[in-house]
Amino acid sequence: MYSYASRLKAMRDTKIAHTLAKRKQNGYTDLDDFGTVPISEGYFVEPWYNSTNGSFYGYDGMCENFCRVLDAHEPYIDPNEMLCGRWRDMLVNYRGDLHYMPDWLKKNPKTQEFMKSATNQWSKRWDEQRFPYDHLKPLQEKYNITTGIDGDAHFACDYRIGFELGFGGLLKKIDKYRAINLDKREFYDAEERTVEAIISFVQRHIDKLETMIAKEENRAVRNNLIEMKQTCENIRYNAPSTFQEACQWTAFFNCASRIYTRDGAGFQLDGLLYPYYERDVKAGILDDEKAKFLxxxxxxxxxxxxxxxxxxxxxxxxxxxxxxxxxxxxxxxxxxxxxxxxxxxxxxxxxxxxxxxxxxxxxxxxxxxxxxxxxxxxxxxxxxxxxxxxxxxxVGCNWMCVPGKEFPMNDTVKVNVAKVLDEALKDLRKEEIRSTERLFEIYEEHLKKAVEVTAEGVNLHIDHAWEVTPELVMNLMMKNTLERGEDISQCAELYTVGIDGAGLAVVADSFGALQTRVEEEKLLTWDEMYEALDSDFADERTRLILNSAPKYCQGGTISDEWAKRLTESWVRIVKAQSMPEGRQFIPGWFSWSRTIEYGSKVGATPNGRRSGAPISHGANPNPxxxxxxxxxxxxxxxxxxxxxxxxxxxxxxxxxxxxxxxxxxxxxxxxxxxxxxxxxxxxxxxxxxxxxxxxxxxxxxxxxxxxxxxxxxxxxxxxxxxxxxxxxxxxxxxxxx
Amino acid sequence: MISGIVADIQRASVHDGPGIRTTVFLKGCPLHCAWCHNPECIERAPQLMYYPEKCIGCGSCDKGCFSGARVICGKEMSVEEVLKEVLLDKDYYGTDGGVTFSGGEPFMQSEFLNALIDACKAEGIHCAVETSLIYFDAEIFRKVDLVMADLKIWDDELHKKYTGVSNEKIKTHFCQLSELHIPVIARTPVIPGICQEIDKISEFLKELSNVEKYELLPYHPLGGAKREALGIEPDGFTIPSKEFMEELEKYVFIRE
Structure with a gap:
């Protein structure tokens, strides 16, 4: 049986097997599945470090290592499928980012050696020797800010550019503008090598398909492999012209952009693929069943x-x-x-x-x-x-983007407002007259500082990202990049930069608990409340008094009102933050999956949350x-x-x-x-x-x-x-x- | 100001009538169904419910319990207070969702119920009642958009044995609702071990043109924890099997 249904079932079973195998290889990963397949036997990459701090940066560093990682990727072909190509490993793994590093790589002696010199998880990702930001770190740490510094990828490609040109067309475009922007040789060299590496990746699939076709005895499977090979050959250099080719082109490009910076931004799927669908159906080479399978x-x-x-x-x-x-x-x-x-x-x-x-x-x-x-x-x-x-x-976890035009850094910039509250509580303690109103004033003062220092970090990133992590793959489908010989961080049409607050419910419920239990009902004094926080709620009854106060999302409660007021304040402060060169912040509420990490930095809070416990998720209420x-x-x-x-x-x-x-x-x-x-x-x-x-x-x-x-x-x-x-x-x- | 005793208000209920609803549980019921899943709604007066597993042993019960171990079920609320809560989800009701007054037996607080329905209708909210039909208040029935009523056991003696009351009035009230052309969804909670005579109930209901639908609701043990918290013995009933429910469904008439 080689029906669509049986093939899909087999593909799904393989996916489940991969999931279990990846857990064995990678350990637990609290991340997106990313569609990766397990590392193959003998897989090895020798990174090339071009910085004296033992990492790699810039056009040459990123390009060389991208080529090494992509070249190390064996072709992935499953005869049940119609499309080929998968990715297994990403460039960032070789820059010491512990957050993403899988177990199989951590166990590698060379990686261990490399990590010995890393001062924190990000230290190798950003070139601090050339672009230090030590002056920002105290406040960034104080407010537990996710800075966005080397927050790569978080923008979206305009796939129409790639669909129109194909890899060959992109090479021609590079040549055309290289001749105009003579001073951008390094940029164009790197972009050219990048495209060539992808073309070679496609070619390796063609070669492997050829070997498989020669060995395949089942006629239906063989025909499928032949069609796959033909598809790959057609798009190795040329622009995709059929529905299957557009899907395959996307698959190859996505493998490359994932390997490069984990880019996960897709496109308007039913919009961009529709012309191919319509044309192929008219031409009699596609029916709905095949389209669905693809x-x-x-x-x-x-x-x-x-x-x-x-x-x-x-x-x-x-x-x-x-x-x-x-x-x-x-x-x-x-x-x-x-x-x-x-x-x-x-x-x-x-x-x-x-x-x-x-x-x-x-x-x-x-x-x-x-x-x-x-x-x-x-x-x-x-x-x-x-x-x-x-x-x-x-096109992202919580975010939107204008494909090809915008550089939003969405989901890479966050302020832990629970930590801001933590700081405000410390200050309020020193004051003689304590009230939630005064606490709110102090909270806002800290929040302003937090947003200000976040802006400085974001601007550092935008100013220098091209020298650290130029987006060589995604640049291929952005506006102005190849035309000007510039990285997208330098030439985007829109710099509407997302900044998210995290921990809203913890802060809203804390203000609500203080207002009801301390100020209105006087069940606790401010001193008793502080003692409870100091002791991390040694007395459970005190914790429960605070924790049972009306909560955000219960409906019409004081904490609901606080959540609205905190939002108004967050938006006002973020929008008031000035940014240079037409950049502007856009506020949101989102923690991503960092609730455990953020919580570990925050002491006990007046909503009855113990020290180090996770903060609330996104804009959600507390559990x-x-x-x-x-x-x-x-x-x-x-x-x-x-x-x-x-x-x-x-x-x-x-x-x-x-x-x-x-x-x-x-x-x-x-x-x-x-x-x-x-x-x-x-x-x-x-x-x-x-x-x-x-x-x-x-x-x-x-x-x-x-x-x-x-x-x-x-x-x-x-x-x-x-x-x-x-x-x-x-x-x-x-x-x- | 009219007020009543409310056991609980549950929002986003999708199993107490059509659409997304807020269910207001009114306290007090003249029936004592042996399998009652809302035993805290039988007594009209507020009651203490005790959940020992939540107790932290602070020894300060007299100063208020914050652990959820000692919970008072039943709160006097004004019509305005209930309405305020009901209005919170108004955006989610649409045309078919709304409020369901349940209990207990909501008609036991008929003045309060009447005023609540007036207040909700004035806001354009769809109103449903869940009732044992032991009472008949034509004024209220004429106002509501939907009545969900139980006929639990056909045989009167068994009905008396398991619910504490005769079903004669209930059957009469079903007929009266029919005469008034008030649409009803009729229901029977299925309790394994009791001869409820679903076939006869179905035959009876089929003749009433206002009964839009007859539903069998499998017994569920959700009342168990609440019985324990009230210090009442377990009811001893079991959940009917899927096969048993399927067998009974064969006797349920379907309105064309």
Whole structure:
């Protein structure tokens, strides 16, 4: 049997086997699955270090090492698939970034040697010898800021550029502009080698396919391999001209950009691929079944963030037949995917229902939903026109980007506001008259300093990223880069830089607890409260008095009011921060999956949270915020803390509504989505989970290696997560509606 | 100001009527169903519920419990206070969702119920009631958008044995609702071990044109922890098997 269905099943089984094998090789990874396959036997890369600090930077350093890592990648071809190419290892692993480094590499003696000299996890990523920022570090550490310094990749390519030119066309473009910008030789040399390395990667697949074809006896499989080879040959140099070629081209490019800087930003999948689909169907070389198989294959290769549906600049629905096929394709393979449906009142209602149906049917965290109105109108408030705002699509965990034009650094810049509160509490203690109002004043003073020092870091990054980590792969599909001989960090059309606050619920509930329990009810004095914090709540009753105070997202509580006030304050301070050269900050609320790490830096807080415990996730309330765990209550609360400038404060829901994937179930969940968006919500990540399965998998993850959870903006295989992280997901789980 | 005793308000309920709903549980019920899953709603007066596993042994019960070990079930609330809570999720109700008044037996606090329904209707909110139909208040029934009513056991003696009351009135009230053309979703909680005579109940309901749907609700043991917290013996019933439910479903009439 070599049917689409049997092949998809085999591909899914292989994926599950890979997940388990990767956990063995990598250890637990609280990260996106990334679509990687296990490291092959004997895989080895000898990095080339061009800096005296033992790392590599700049055009030559990045290019040389990219070529080495890509060249070390064996071709990946599964005869069940129609597309080929996978990635296994990334460049950043060789710059000492412990956060991403897998176990197999950590165990390598050479890596261990290299890491001995690393002072912290980031020290090798940014060239501190040439671009030091020691003067910023005290405040960055004080406020536990994720600085964005060497926060690579977080922007989006305009795939139309690549689809139009192909790798050969990109080489010609490089040649054309090299002749104009004679002083940019280093840039063009590096870009040229980069493209050549990708072409050679494609060629190695062609070679391997040839060997496999010669050996293959099954006619159907052989024909498939021949078609794959033909596809690879056609796009090795030329622009893709068919649907299959466009998918294969994307797969190869994505492998390269992932290896380079883990780039996960996709594109408007149903928009950009539609012309190929339409043409091929007319030409009689593509039918819906094959199109679905190819899409499923593309989604399997890499969980890039793709947007589907939405409206164009004239508010016209962009849903097309391919949008439906994409959902069906994702259903047919049903793995971790990052498809985001863009919701608008003019969008095809049947399509929305279908999207929700799959969410309920498969319980695998896809698709997720973003709100066009709040995002586009919000982004326009930064002085951006409507057409551009509509082009800004969902391509990351929590973020949007205008492909080809914007350098937003989204999701790489964060201020831990729980740590800011921690500092404010220390100052308030020294004062004679203590009050929540005074605490808020001090908190705002610290927050201003935090935002100011964040801005300095961001500007350092934008000024020098091209000398440290030029984006040689993604530059190929950006505007102005090849034309000017500049890295995208230097020549973007839009520098709307995202800055997220993390820990909102901890801070809101802390203010709420202080106002109710200390100021109004006088159950504790300020001194008793401070003693409790000092002792990390040695007295449990005191902790419970504070912890049982009204919480953010309960609905109409004091803490709900504080959350709104904290948001207003965050937005005001962020937007008031001046930036040079047309750059501007856009505020959001998002922690990514750093809640454990951020929490470890924050002492006990007045909401009854113990020292070092995780902070709240994104814009979410603290766990157990209501006994009924009502998702509507959470949705109401999160809608009220939107920052309003086009970046998100996502609604992240984990629940088991015990609803079937029938009309009632679909209508109910769709109502939840639409209502939250009508209230101004921006992004919804819903994990509809089977509570029994989740709890079973928490005990023994190997029982359900196919269980996918949307950890934060990204999805991950539950079995790959660390026990601590699995518990966080379980704790967030609402006991159902 | 009209007020009543509210046991709990649950938001985002999707199993107490159509759409997304807020369910207001009113305290007090004249029935004493042996399997009751809301035993804290039988007594009208507020009651102490004790969850020993949550107790931290601080010894300061008299100064207030913050651990959730000692919980008072039942709170006097005004119509305005309930409405405020109901309105929190108004954006999520749409045309079919809304508020469901449940209990206990909500009609036991009929004046309060009537005022709550008036307040909700004035806000354009869809109102449903879940009732044992032991009472009949035509004024209220005419106002509500949906009635969900139980007929638990066909045989009157068994009904008395397991619920403490005769079902004669209940059957009569079903007929009266029919005469008033008030739409009803009729339900029977399925309790293994009791001869409920689903076939006869179904036959009876089928003749009433206002009964839009007849649903069988499998017994669930969610009341167990609450019984324990109230110091009541376990009810001893078991969850019906899927096969048993499927067998019974064969006797349920389906309105074309």
């Amino acid at each position: 899409i499923a294959n593309l989604l399997l290769i890499d969980p890039h963030y793709y947007q589907i549906s939405g409206v164009d600049e004239n508010d016209k629905d962009m849903t097309n037949h391919l949008s439906y096929l994409i959902l069906e394709a994702a259903d047919s393979i049903n793995i971790a995917t990052n498809l985001t449906v863009r919701v608008h009142e003019n969008c095809d209602k049947e399509f929305m229902k279908k999207a929700v149906y799959y969410l309920l049917k498969n319980k695998n965290g896809w698709p997720r939903f973003c709100n066009d109105k709040a995002l586009a109108e919000g982004y326009m408030r930064n002085g951006i026109d409507k057409k551009t705002a509509r082009e800004r699509i969902a 157990h915020f209501r006994t009924d765990g009502a998702p509507t209550a959470q949705a109401n609360g999160i809608a009220s803390v939107q920052c309003g400038y086009g970046n998100t404060a996502p609604l992240q829901i984990e629940f088991d509504p015990k609803l079937a994937a029938d009309e009632k179930g679909v209508d109910t969940v769709l109502r939840l989505i639409e209502s939250h968006f009508n209230q101004g919500g921006t992004l919804i990540n819903i994990n509809i989970l089977d509570s029994e399965k989740l709890l079973e998998a928490n005990e023994n993850p190997d029982l359900h290696p196919d269980l996918v959870v949307r950890v934060t903006g990204f999805t991950a295989y539950f079995a790959s997560l660390s026990p601590q992280f699995r518990q966080l997901v379980v704790d967030r789980f609402l006991q159902g509606i």
